[in-house]
Amino acid sequence: xxxxxxxxxxxxxxxxxxxxxxxxxxxxxxxxxxxxxxxxxxxxxxxxxxxxxxxxxxxxxxxxxxxxxxxxxxxxxxxxxxxxxxxxxxxxxxxxxxxxxxxxxxxxxxxxxxxxxxxxxxxxxxxxxxxxxxxxxxxxxxxxxxxxxxxxxxxxxxxxxxxxxxxxxxxxxxxxxxxxxxxxxxxxxxxxxxxxxxxxxxxxxxxxxxxxxxxxxxxxxxxxxxxxxxxxxxxxxxxxxxxxxxxxxxxxxxxxxxxxxxxxxxxxxxxxxxxxxxxxxxxxxxxxxxxxxxxxxxxxxxxxxxxxxxxxxxxxxxxxxxxxxxxxxxxxxxxxxxxxxx
Amino acid sequence: xxxxxxxxxxxxxxxxxxxxxxxxxxxxxxxxxxxxxxxxxxxxxxxxxxxxxxxxxxxxxxxxxxxxxxxxxxxxxxxxxxxxxxxxxxxxxxxxxxxxxxxxxxxxxxxxxxxxxxxxxxxxxxxxxxxxxxxxxxxxxxxxxxxxxxxxxxxxxxxxxxxxxxxxxxxxxxxxxxxxxxxxxxxxxxxxxxxxxxxxxxxxxxxxxxxxxxxxxxxxxxxxxxxxxxxxxxxxxxxxxxxxxxxxxxxxxxxxxxxxxxxxxxxxxxxxxxxxxxxxxxxxxxxxxxxxxxxxxxxxxxxxxxxxxxxxxxxxxxxxxxxxxxxxxxxxxxxxxxxxxxxxxxxxxxxxxxxxxxxxxxxxxxxxxxxxxxxxxxxxxxxxxxxxxxxxxxxxxxxxxxxxxxxxxxxxxxxxxxxxxxxxxxxxxxxxxxxxxxxxxxxxxxxxxxxxxxxxxxxxxxxxxxxxxxxxxxxxxxxxxxxx
Numbered sequence: 001x002x003x004x005x006x007x008x009x010x011x012x013x014x015x016x017x018x019x020x021x022x023x024x025x026x027x028x029x030x031x032x033x034x035x036x037x038x039x040x041x042x043x044x045x046x047x048x049x050x051x052x053x054x055x056x057x058x059x060x061x062x063x064x065x066x067x068x069x070x071x072x073x074x075x076x077x078x079x080x081x082x083x084x085x086x087x088x089x090x091x092x093x094x095x096x097x098x099x100x101x102x103x104x105x106x107x108x109x110x111x112x113x114x115x116x117x118x119x120x121x122x123x124x125x126x127x128x129x130x131x132x133x134x135x136x137x138x139x140x141x142x143x144x145x146x147x148x149x150x151x152x153x154x155x156x157x158x159x160x161x162x163x164x165x166x167x168x169x170x171x172x173x174x175x176x177x178x179x180x181x182x183x184x185x186x187x188x189x190x191x192x193x194x195x196x197x198x199x200x201x202x203x204x205x206x207x208x209x210x211x212x213x214x215x216x217x218x219x220x221x222x223x224x225x226x227x228x229x230x231x232x233x234x235x236x237x238x239x240x241x242x243x244x245x246x247x248x249x250x251x252x253x254x255x256x257x258x259x260x261x262x263x264x265x266x267x268x269x270x271x272x273x274x275x276x277x278x279x280x281x282x283x284x285x286x287x288x289x290x291x292x293x294x295x296x297x298x299x300x301x302x303x304x305x306x307x308x309x310x311x312x313x314x315x316x317x318x319x320x321x322x323x324x325x326x327x328x329x330x331x332x333x334x335x336x337x338x339x340x341x342x
Numbered sequence: 343x344x345x346x347x348x349x350x351x352x353x354x355x356x357x358x359x360x361x362x363x364x365x366x367x368x369x370x371x372x373x374x375x376x377x378x379x380x381x382x383x384x385x386x387x388x389x390x391x392x393x394x395x396x397x398x399x400x401x402x403x404x405x406x407x408x409x410x411x412x413x414x415x416x417x418x419x420x421x422x423x424x425x426x427x428x429x430x431x432x433x434x435x436x437x438x439x440x441x442x443x444x445x446x447x448x449x450x451x452x453x454x455x456x457x458x459x460x461x462x463x464x465x466x467x468x469x470x471x472x473x474x475x476x477x478x479x480x481x482x483x484x485x486x487x488x489x490x491x492x493x494x495x496x497x498x499x500x501x502x503x504x505x506x507x508x509x510x511x512x513x514x515x516x517x518x519x520x521x522x523x524x525x526x527x528x529x530x531x532x533x534x535x536x537x538x539x540x541x542x543x544x545x546x547x548x549x550x551x552x553x554x555x556x557x558x559x560x561x562x563x564x565x566x567x568x569x570x571x572x573x574x575x576x577x578x579x580x581x582x583x584x585x586x587x588x589x590x591x592x593x594x595x596x597x598x599x600x601x602x603x604x605x606x607x608x609x610x611x612x613x614x615x616x617x618x619x620x621x622x623x624x625x626x627x628x629x630x631x632x633x634x635x636x637x638x639x640x641x642x643x644x645x646x647x648x649x650x651x652x653x654x655x656x657x658x659x660x661x662x663x664x665x666x667x668x669x670x671x672x673x674x675x676x677x678x679x680x681x682x683x684x685x686x687x688x689x690x691x692x693x694x695x696x697x698x699x700x701x702x703x704x705x706x707x708x709x710x711x712x713x714x715x716x717x718x719x720x721x722x723x724x725x726x727x728x729x730x731x732x733x734x735x736x737x738x739x740x741x742x743x744x745x746x747x748x749x750x751x752x753x754x755x756x757x758x759x760x761x762x763x764x765x766x767x768x769x770x771x772x773x774x775x776x777x778x779x780x781x782x783x784x785x786x787x788x789x790x791x792x793x794x795x796x797x798x799x800x801x802x803x804x805x806x807x808x809x810x811x812x813x814x815x816x817x818x819x820x821x822x823x824x825x826x
Contacts, residue, residue, distance in 0.1 A: 020740070022769040022788035024753050025733050027744060029765070143689070173403035176726075178689050178811060182404050189409045319406065 113247075120250040127244055130156075130314040134187075137180040138318055146180030153187050153314060156243045166190045188315045196309070199238050200323055203305030204331045206234045211298035211332050215290050227297050231258075231304040238308040254311065261307040298332045299325060348494075352618045357670040360623060364670075372477040373824050374623060376658070376674065379630030380650060381485030381554075384682040384724060386446050388630060389455070389482050390434040391724035391808050392817065393418070396457055396478075398805040404814035407461045407825040414460040414473055421456045421479070423619075429455035429482050438725065439806050443794040451572055452483040452620070461825045476825055481620050486566035490613040491621070492653040493564050498602040501564075502584035508563070509549065509584075513642060517552035521545040521583075530585045531592065534600035539581050542601075543568075546583035567612055579608045621658060623672045626820045629655065629706075633681045633699050634789040637771075641781045648702045648779075655706040661713035677710050677717045678819050679703045684721035684811045685728045686789050687768060688741035692721045692811075694771040701775035718819055723811040727792040731765055740767045745792035753788050766790055 058066075081103055089096030130152055137145040150170070157163045170190040177183050210230050214223045235254050239246045246254050302325050309323070348356070363372060379385045395402055396416040407413040421428060430453065434446040457478040463471075493501060509518040524545040528538055547568045554563065567580060574580050582604040585597070592598050631651065636643040660674045681699040684692055700707075700719045707717045728745035742765040747753075749760030758764070769787040772778060798806035 019770045019772065019786060020767070021786045022753060023735065023740070023767045024756065024790075025735070025742065025765045025767075027763040027765055029733065173401060176401060176809060176811070177403065178692060179815075182812075182815065186403045186409070189403070193410070319409075 117247045117249045120245055120247040121253060124239070124244050124246055124250050124253060124312070127156075127242065127312055127314045131316055134184045134315045137184050138316070140180065141182075142180040143178060143183075144180070146177070146183030147174075149180075149315075150174055150183050150187050153191055156314065157191060160243070163191060163194065166194060184315060185319045188317075188319050192313065192315055193320060195241055195313075196320060196323070199241055199305070199309050200327070202234065202237055202241070203302055203309075203323070204328055206230050206305060207298040207301045207328055208331060208334075210301045211294035213294075214297045215294035223293070223297060227300065230301060234301065234305050235308040238305060239312045242309075242312045242314060244312050254308070257311045258304060258307045261311055262303060295332050299328070302328045348614065348618060348622065352614065352622075356618060356622045360670050360672050363623075363672075370475045370477055371824070372479060373625045373821055374479045374672070375820060376621065376624040376627040377480055377482065377630065378488065378627055378654070378658075379485055379682075380488060380632070380647075380654075381448065382635065383485055383630040383632045385485060385630055386434060386449050386482055388628070388682070388724045389429060389480050390431060390438070390446065391810060391813060392480065393429070393431045393455065393457060394435055394805075394808055395810075395813070395817075396459065398801055398803065398807075400801065401807055402814035402817060404812070405818045406822045408814075410464075412462040412464065412825070414462065416457050416459045419456045419458040419477065421454050423454065427451070427453045429453040429480070431455065438794050438808070439798065443796060445794055449482055449484045450570060452481065452487075452616075454479065454481045456480075459821075459825065464826050474825075476821070478821060483616075483620070484566070484570045486569045487616060488654050489564040489566040489650060491617055491657040493609055494613055494617060494657065498605040499587060501605065503587065505563075505584035506586060514553070517549050521549040525583075525586070528597065530598040530601075531588060531590055531596045534595055534597045536581075538597055539583075539601060539604075542583040543581040565608060565613075567608075574612065578604055579611050582608065617657065624658065624674050625672060626676050626678075627658065627660075627674045628678045628680055628816065628820055629703065630680050630682045631699055631702065632683060633695060633702060634683055634686055636702075637698070637778060637787050638789050641779050644702065644778050648705065651703055652705045652709075655703075656709060660710045660715040662715070673713075673715075674710075675715050676819065677707070677715055678816055679707065679717065679719040680816055681719070681721045683723060683789075685723035685726040685745075686743065686792060687721075687771065688730055688743055689811075690741055691771045694773065694775075695721045697775045698771065698778055701778070720812050720816055720819075722813055722816050724808075724813050725794060726809040726811050727794050733765055733767070735767075742767045743792075746796070747790040747792055751790040753790060758790070760793060 085096060085099050085103065088099040130149065133145065134149050137149055154167060154170070157167060167190075170186065173186055173190070174183060177186060210227055213226045217223050217226070232251065232255060235258055236246060236251055239250075239254055244250070244254075306323055306325070310317075366372075377385050377389055379388075394400065397418070399408070399413070399415070402408045405413075418428075418431070437444055437446045457480070459476045459478060460473050461476065463474050496504070508514065509522060521542075524542055528542065550563050550568055554569065565580075567574060571580055582601040585601055588598050592602075629651065631647070633644075633647075636647045655677075658674055659672070660677065662673065662675050664671065679699055681695050684695060687695055696719050699721065703719065707719075710717050728743040731742050731744050732739050733742050734740075744763065744765045746761065746763045747758040747766070749758065751758045753766070768789045771787070795809065798808065801807050
């Protein structure tokens with residue numbers, strides 16, 4: 001038989017500090033804080049509120065195999081270069097020196113390029129992180145978090161003359177804010193709004209080009225190539241616009257992210273009506289088969305552009321609406337009219 | 343039995359008024375903003391800041407039309423009702439920005455203002471029509487009068503019972519004693535004389551006045567016009583007092599009969615027109631609550647504040663209007679509960695202040711939500727009078743607010759002269775909002791009232807920029823969606 005027993009469900013309560021009594025001090029003895037109040041009085045952030053899902057990592061085996069393959073390739077390249085330089089020296093000494101110099105320049109170039117790529121990748125990732133934090137701050141409303149996000153945004157766009165006016169406005173407004181969520185919204189209104197407008201113009205221009213090329217191109221293969229080229233270019237331009245400046249590998253990563261995004265949303269951008277798309281395509285197809293294809297390809301480009309915006313925008317769409325595919329339909333209709341002078 | 347707050351003819355008048363508004367509103371929509379708050383809650387300051395910020399395009403980053411650059415401008419317009427004075431915006435602003443700034447005097451009469459707002463709409467249909475106009479109507483009135491609204495549904499006997507119960511309550515002896523003695527010396531069933539009624543009314547008024555002073559800070563003591571009679575002073579409708587239930591049949595010429603008639607007259611002449619003309623037809627409402635004053639005075643005052651607010655807010659017509667009846671019926675579909683004077687506590691305590699406010703208005707908010715209205719709570723300061731700082735004291739860093747307390751404010755034996763700037767640590771607000779109601783866990787708090795800021799930054803056009811706390815969010819919640 002077990003004896004009946006009871007245990008407190010909670011450990012003995014921590015000694016609660018007694019509430020502090022009111023006090024007044026002479027104004028001179030105070031360390032006045034700047035209008036932005038020191039973060040030390042901010043409440044500790046709740047970490048368990050919104051934790052982003054862990055990024056997908058390659059398995060250990062794959063990484064080891066890749067690493068070994070990389071080592072082998074590097075060894076091979078090194079051997080080849082060494083053999084080449086040795087051969088050059090064997091012919092003429094000056095040729096050997098020339099080869100060595102060229103090799104040094106090549107290595108230096110590769111190192112610099114690698115650093116730039118690494119930085120670009122980092123920047124892309126930091127945009128992702130910033131967006132995750134901003135999404136979290138919108139929920140938790142923590143002041144310190146909001147302020148950190150705003151300073152990061154300011155730092156991100158510090159070198160951008162086109163956003164100078166917006167940044168000054170932002171700095172003026174943020175002094176009177178107390179809520180993290182409010183700061184994120186302010187950042188979005190001040191900094192994202194002008195960028196969004198320009199991104200929309202870029203997307204519309206790309207879509208128009210794609211629609212026109214598709215409508216007039218003789219072969220399907222040409223359209224496909226052009227759509228692919230235009231999409232990659234659009235993704236890169238939008239990323240640069242929002243401050244990512246992706247390099248070579250960065251572009252790959254970006255395209256991967258955009259494709260993943262398109263796959264998740266099934267090619268449709270969320271919150272967009274399926275009906276409008278079908279109707280838009282139906283009407284276009286009625287006009288002529290090629291024009292219809294042009295509009296379809298244009299819409300595809302629009303979707304790529306919107307996906308790119310969602311991937312690289314450092315803040316979530318909170319106060320400003322995300323652009324919808326239907327916003328671009330009038331643009332494409334204009335192209336259809338222009339290309340079809342009947 | 344509860345009586346309906348309005349008569350049938352009132353209802354017809356209200357419906358016709360709404361119909362007229364709906365007709366003119368087809369061209370220029372009007373939003374009637376109800377600024378509700380007991381006396382000293384900060385209604386006048388709120389309205390002044392509202393007008394000034396909209397007129398001068400103040401710094402309101404959280405107000406969507408302004409933040410998105412869609413707000414074009416505002417101007418003061420002619421108010422349609424010619425019988426009521428205009429809100430003295432210029433005088434109130436002058437008081438705030440004078441070389442020796444002071445808060446505007448407490449409101450003694452009703453006044454109104456209409457703001458015409460121009461903005462560009464976000465929706466493509468309205469955007470195509472060019473700049474849109476919205477009229478914003480606001481009424482300012484003495485907060486004491488608000489306490490009368492619950493009387494509309496109480497008979498004389500019910501009200502007397504409530505008032506006497508409150509006067510007999512523990513803790514009220516000091517204020518209520520003279521009135522209760524006067525009451526004992528009178529036979530309610532004896533023949534009525536004016537002098538007896540006057541004696542009683544004077545004693546009763548004195549009792550009300552004492553109960554509302556800072557030490558007690560009780561709120562829920564109608565009738566409000568006894569404290570601020572205006573031009574009705576001394577009239578029969580204001581000369582009555584609660585009486586104990588009659589022990590025998592009431593003759594109409596007895597004192598009881600007379601006071602009962604006067605009570606009904608008070609409702610008919612004073613309260614009902616006020617309600618019908620200003621509160622029966624509102625679209626949006628902000629309820630300003632001076633939580634800090636009640637917290638200063640202790641659990642009784644907080645509980646009393648809750649009772650008063652719940653009673654007052656039950657009178658308003660809240661809920662989502664039926665789309666078929668929208669032409670003739672207006673209802674408040676969004677209510678914002680605002681703890682005013684948030685600048686009198688450090689910003690780290692704002693969350694707790696909002697929690698306490700949420701607890702105080704919980705019953706009222708539940709009623710409103712049940713009727714179908716949206717509610718929200720915020721800690722705001724329409725004009726921010728303090729700065730913040732820290733101080734090291736006894737090995738701990740205390741968050742303090744820096745400002746100049748009003749003359750006569752007291753803390754720990756010091757009485758301030760209204761000129762010295764101090765850093766104040768007003769005490770920690772409790773974590774658990776319930777504890778402000780419990781007398782045994784009396785929290786040590788002492789909030790001081792501060793003078794308005796001594797100087798202001800100025801906007802591009804030279805008009806002063808009023809610093810504020812979350813005023814933009816409040817405004818956005820109240821009218822932002824009407825200007826979408």
